[in-house]
Amino acid sequence: xxxxxxxxxxxxxxxxxxxxxxxxxxxxxxxxxxxxxxxxxxxxxxxxxxxxxxxxxxxxxxxxxxxxxxxxxxxxxxxxxxxxxxxxxxxxxxxxxxxxxxxxxxxxxxxxxxxxxxxxxxxxxxxxxxxxxxxxxxxxxxxxxxxxxxxxxxxxxxxxxxxxxxxxxxxxxxxxxxxxxxxxxxxxxx
Amino acid sequence: xxxxxxxxxxxxxxxxxxxxxxxxxxxxxxxxxxxxxxxxxxxxxxxxxxxxxxxxxxxxxxxxxxxxxxxxxxxxxxxxxxxxxxxxxxxxxxxxxxxxxxxxxxxxxxxxxxxxxxxxxxxxxxxxxxxxxxxxxxxxxxxxxxxxxxxxxxxxxxxxxxxxxxxxxxxxxxx
Numbered sequence: 001x002x003x004x005x006x007x008x009x010x011x012x013x014x015x016x017x018x019x020x021x022x023x024x025x026x027x028x029x030x031x032x033x034x035x036x037x038x039x040x041x042x043x044x045x046x047x048x049x050x051x052x053x054x055x056x057x058x059x060x061x062x063x064x065x066x067x068x069x070x071x072x073x074x075x076x077x078x079x080x081x082x083x084x085x086x087x088x089x090x091x092x093x094x095x096x097x098x099x100x101x102x103x104x105x106x107x108x109x110x111x112x113x114x115x116x117x118x119x120x121x122x123x124x125x126x127x128x129x130x131x132x133x134x135x136x137x138x139x140x141x142x143x144x145x146x147x148x149x150x151x152x153x154x155x156x157x158x159x160x161x162x163x164x165x166x167x168x169x170x171x172x173x174x175x176x177x178x179x180x181x182x183x184x185x186x187x188x189x190x
Numbered sequence: 191x192x193x194x195x196x197x198x199x200x201x202x203x204x205x206x207x208x209x210x211x212x213x214x215x216x217x218x219x220x221x222x223x224x225x226x227x228x229x230x231x232x233x234x235x236x237x238x239x240x241x242x243x244x245x246x247x248x249x250x251x252x253x254x255x256x257x258x259x260x261x262x263x264x265x266x267x268x269x270x271x272x273x274x275x276x277x278x279x280x281x282x283x284x285x286x287x288x289x290x291x292x293x294x295x296x297x298x299x300x301x302x303x304x305x306x307x308x309x310x311x312x313x314x315x316x317x318x319x320x321x322x323x324x325x326x327x328x329x330x331x332x333x334x335x336x337x338x339x340x341x342x343x344x345x346x347x348x349x350x351x352x353x354x355x356x357x358x359x360x361x362x363x364x365x
Contacts, residue, residue: 181352
């Protein structure tokens with residue numbers, strides 16, 4: 001029984017039948033009169049039918065719209081969740097890529113550093129060897145130059161001394177000895 | 191001077207010397223004078239300078255040779271210098287000496303030494319050169335201080351060098 005039927009029934013029941021004093025008296029404290037129940041029931045049924053007839057489609061439409069909205073919200077949430085999961089996967093992938101790239105860059109940097117170090121050591125060793133070689137050559141050249149200069153100086157001094165010594169040592173006897181020696185050698189030549 | 195003119199002067203001087211009968215002494219004196227002329231810049235410039243009057247150049251010749259050489263030699267040199275041919279004096283004298291040697295069928299042998307050779311040394315050297323070269327030589331001795339010591343003899347294309355100068359040069363080359 002609907003609230004309206006109950007209210008109508010209670011009203012009718014409350015009104016009851018007038019007693020001897022002219023006052024309305026109900027037959028039962030809780031149950032209304034039978035007619036009241038019938039009327040109330042029919043009224044309730046009419047009300048329920050009217051509600052079903054006229055309010056049902058709207059309610060159904062509203063419920064369908066609500067269901068559809070909730071479904072859309074669920075679908076959107078699912079899509080958002082999926083997108084979030086995809087993004088999270090991408091982020092994880094990117095993170096993985098970043099880690100891999102970082103490791104690759106680090107490895108490459110270490111490789112380049114090792115190569116630079118090796119190359120630098122080799123170049124340094126070559127430069128040191130070249131410097132040593134040049135230094136040895138310069139030392140040898142300087143030694144040879146000093147030796148040559150010394151020999152040249154000795155030769156120059158010797159040459160300067162030879163004329164003076166030889167000329168000074170040639171007296172008449174020596175001149176005659178040279179002339180006689182020449183004549184003897186020429187005479188013995190053939 | 192052209193070659194013909196030099197030859198002409200040489201022939202003329204040779205004939206004069208031969209006519210004077212002193213060709214041997216004259217060619218010897220002329221040869222030594224020619225070598226002195228070549229080695230002395232002052233003598234060469236004095237006898238070849240056109241700015242110096244011929245009389246003065248002849249006086250220089252007279253001062254140099256007067257009393258030291260035969261009159262024929264002095265006059266022959268004076269003649270060449272006076273004619274303004276002083277510059278060609280060595281060439282003329284060399285031709286004269288070559289002609290004289292050729293006339294005697296001798297090969298000219300120039301001998302340079304730091305000290306003069308004695309007559310005996312010249313005789314022995316001429317004999318030695320004749321023996322060494324197989325030719326009789328007309329020895330012309332020149333005192334040349336640049337040889338320092340010893341002797342160098344040139345006979346035709348043959349040079350026999352026994353000078354101290356050459357030995358010193360060899361020593362210097364080795365040094």
